[in-house]
Amino acid sequence: MIPLNIKKLAEIVKARNTLTDDAAISSVSIDSRKVLPGCVFFAIKGANHDGHDFVNQAFQNGAVCAVVQKKIDTDKPVLLVDDTTGALGELAKYVRENSSYKVVAITGSAGKTTTKNIINHILSTKFRCFSSPKSYNNHIGVPLTILDAPQDSQILISELGSNHIGEIRQLTRIIQPDIAVITTICPAHLEGFGSIDAIIKEKVSITAGLRAGGKFFINGSVKKLVDYCKKQKLSFETFEVPDFKLSGDKSTFVIDNVAVNLPLIGRANVENASAAWAVCKSLGISANQFSESIASVKPVDMRLEPLNLGSCLVLADCYNANPGSMANALETLSLMAAQQGRRAVFICGKMGELGSSSEKLHAELGEKIAQHKIPVLLTTKGDCTGVADAAKKSADYDISIGVFENTTQLCDNMYKFIKPDDIILVKASRSERFEAVVDSLKRLFIGQ
DSSP: OOOEEHHHHHHHTTOSSOOOOOOEEOEEESOGGGOOTTEEEEOOBOSSOBGGGGHHHHHHTTOSEEEESSOOSOSSOEEEOSOHHHHHHHHHHHHHHTOOOEEEEEEOSSOHHHHHHHHHHHHTTTSOEEEOSTTOOSTTHHHHHHHHSOTTOSEEEEEOOOSSTTHHHHHHHHHOOSEEEEOOOOSOSHHHHOSHHHHHHHHHGGGGGOOTTOEEEEETTOHHHHHHHHHTTOOOEEEOOOOEEEETTEEEEEETTEEEEESSOSHHHHHHHHHHHHHHHHTTOOHHHHHHHHTTOOOOTTSSEEEEETTEEEEEEOSOOOHHHHHHHHHHHHHHHHHHTOOEEEEEOOOOSOGGGHHHHHHHHHHHHHHTTOSEEEEESSHHHHHHHHHHHHOSSOOEEEEESSHHHHHHHGGGTOOTTOEEEEEOOGGGOTHHHHHHHHHHHHOO
16 A cells, blocks of 8 residues: 555544644554554444444554544544544545556456456566455455555456346546456346446446446447447447356367466356456457466355365355346256256355345246256255246156245255265355255265
């Protein structure tokens, strides 16, 4: 982070009180347990915890200042602001504007984290890169990404996420990208947006913060997205998904006459790699460099992560789920099962935040299961009852379906349906906590 002192911080965050203290600030934290000497602590009020309750602990750990939105009983330096989350964003915006690195910002309905990781993996061979940890993509995570970046960084790579209208516009004006990317568009967070058109408008608002002369890459296969950008008279470039071959635990395709072996499975990961290639190429990476580097990229935890459990193969995809990512995962399961001569099992949890479209989209998922002729479906009651009903109705083959009261009952009974040589896809929205299913499979097959 760029050098700052408390006096300058008060000015940046528009504090209601003034401090003449010129003590230097070396870092920022919202977690009192992670405060180090020289740190400024922002007291954020969250859903489960209020940072104001931990201000004194932050000072005990060496904080030089705290930013709060309500009065605190302490004689230590405290800056009072209207909203600590907004103040965190203002500080991040100031740091971004006074830093020399280039910013790559990634949004989209799916693939943000994987695309970010691929870009970071490849660009790190040539530049000093810093990328947001995990999925730091919201009004707190994006500012923290900026504030955590080493001062000598040459490229910062960040995700921008959104589940309500206006969030991307706010985030992009803080991070001010030099390169903006939209990975793909599909029905996700419909509860907050209402329609695909609203999702497209929200994602395209990433251009509101794009710096002069910046590049904007979009997925050329999403016609509605391309048409919208044309209608808005935006300057953009498209990336296209090349022809590819799925083989075991990797995908192969060609860019600029160079063969690429991508050690990530599924059509969506080829799409993510194509987005990454557009960015890397614009920053001077050759096709040969890209191909050589991507060969060692690692899968993201819980995103179609292959786990060999004895003779059983589990595709763990428990981080998120929407109709687009479900379709990709099902296609991957079906292809891999056919290539490896295994029986396919789909352990399915609900897709969250689909609003009034939830029933329809879950039924469509059931129809897709039947189209891919998945022989075993295990799920839970609620939204996924519609998945099971539609799969059973649509299947023109023998399909074994188990519908359980809850995840615990599913875990307790899945041994009745699963065989040691199966390939098993476990996928649900994050709220379903389906990592419990993966843990149960580990205990079942390898005793862990």
